[in-house]
Amino acid sequence: MRLIKPMPLADPGEPDSRSAMRYLLWLLRVQAPHLLLAGVFGTAWMGCIGALPGAIGYGIDLGVSAKDTSAVLLWSGIIVALAITMGVMAVIRHRLAVYNFLNGAYRTVQVTTRHTTRVGAALPRRIATGEVVSVGSTDPAAIGMALDVIGRTIGSIVTFVAVAVVLLNISPMLGTVILIGLPLQGLVVGPLLKPLQNREHAYREEQGKLTSRANDIVTGLRVLRGIGGEELFAERYRQKSQEVKRFGFRVAAAGALMKGLQVLLPGSLLVAVTWIGAHLTASGRISAGELVAVFGYTAFLMMPMSVFLETARKYTAAHAAARRVVALLNVEPAVSDAPDAITVDSIARLHDPRSGLQPEPGLLTAVACTDTAEGVRIVDRIARYVDSDATADEQRLDGIRLDDIRRLVMVCDNDAYFFAGRLRDQLDPHGSGADDRLQPAVHTAVAHDAVDGLGGFDGYLDAEARNISGGQRQRLRLVRALLAAPENLYLIEPTSAVDAHTEALIAQRLREHRKGRTTVVLTTSPLMLEQADQVLFVDDGKAQDGGSHRELMTTNTDYRALISRDSEAVDAEEVPA
Secondary structure, eight states, rough: OOOOOSSSSSOOOOOOOOHHHHHHHHHHHHTTHHHHHHHHHHHHHHEEEEEHHHHHHIIIIIIIIOOHHHHHHHHHHHHHHHHHHHHHHHHHHHHHHHHHHHHHHHHHHHHHHHHHHHHGGHHHHHHHHHHHHHHHHHHHHHHHHHHTTOOOOOHHHHHHHHHHHHHHOOHHHHHHHHHHHHHHHHHHHHHHHHHHEEEHHHHHHHHHHHHHHHHHHHHHHHHHHHHHHHHHHHHHHHHHHHHHHHHHHHHHHHHHHHHHHHHHHHHHHHHHHHHHHHHHHHHHOOOOHHHHHHHHHHHHHHHHHHHHHHHHHHHHHHHHHHHHHHHHTTOSSSSOOOOOOOOOOOOOOEEBTTTOOOTTTEEEEEEEESHHHHHHHHHHHTTTSSOOEEEEETEEEBBBBBHHHHHHEEOTTTOOOOSEEEHHHOOOOOOOOHHHHHHHHHHHTHHHHHHHHSSTTTSSOOOEEEESSSHHHHHHHHHHHHHOOOOOEEEEEETTTSOOOHHHHHHHHHHHHHTTSSEEEEOOOOOHHHOOSSSEEETTTTEEEEHHHHHHHHOHHHHHHHHHHHHHHHHHHSSSO
């Protein structure tokens, strides 16, 4: 019988993200069958352990004390059978516990990853980098550990009740002492859980801030070195690290106190029960075998009590982790589908009424902006990265399914991410990745040197393409965009990191490669503008003029000033010092 299913799950489900507690309850609900199965085997396992003191007691009274060899052999066989059953149940219970741990952790990773892809660029504006790192690394493990303990928790509850009944039958006095003493321990430990939970929350928040600072330092390391700020930021990181360490010590101190009480309180109860039991045996009110059984039962009850405290501790940590997960899940995407959104198979003409930008279908259009940031905002609207009144074939974009827009309109900028892996897989993730498919795009982007530098298409590309230069990285981004072959392709400064000769080749080849499909390039490079079928001049967020590059250089003084300024800047950079 197969007790576990393969992971990751095909469908992790839709989580209840209204609160941390509701999220944990959702996990308990969707994993209920396996959690209950773990509880069954956990009960069987702990039941075997709990039955051992009784079997030993009966063996002493009916076999040893009565000098009955057959009874000794019988109860010895029962003890051996219990031990073997206990071992088998322990293996199955542990297997299910590991599955429940992995299921909870993987499910959390899947739902957060899925939501992250839905949210897109809105995520870093709402959640700090360190928080996202924690949600993707330590928090799923904390949540999984809370599900890992469920099988033992269920077994502890059932066996605790069963052993309590047995103890009351052996000696009402001892049973009463034990049944009162154990809950009292919970009353002592209970008030400590809230401070521990608060310290867990505070520690995780500080840890997230430290991770964010480390990410900022690594990202800007080259700049920091350039301005001599490396040591300053390193010192600030050390100071923040010491603060996090102090928070960690506070959490550890509370956890150590909990673990100490976990041993001290049950141990004190065991001493008291042993002392009372010895007096009862001396007075003849219970037999020697019953005393041994009572001692064994009391020692056994330390196990469920320990599990109860462990459960409380793990759920405290899980609640802190779930709060961060829920915070991420509650980040809303910048755009989403309207209930009545329609499906389209093609988009010919895109129009942004706010700027007046309306590239001609099937042509290579260059957009020259006096403010590049304003040009990016126009592209965000026309590609529906933000909601606006932009249209596609006279239909408002917010009335079209987002999946269709993403399929038909692609934006390629210089922040597009590369994952680590084989180069051909990174360039053509949704295609065949065959050489004859890749070569034309590589030729157009003049990226042969980047491919050769990695050892060919089967070479390894580091995360963020760190093992190639900035210019090579930019050209490989262009290769990937060309291979996607969208109907409408928007390129933002695609040649800003390449030399003039390479840029001229890219400009010439891009027009031919994308012939018959709409391509829009945000640029002020004369080499790219010269090759465009149409040039649109944008100033102060509005499309002011249009025509060929040479026409605009002749008729529009503002356009000529913009392009001439950039040309002079490029020439100045090329003059040797």
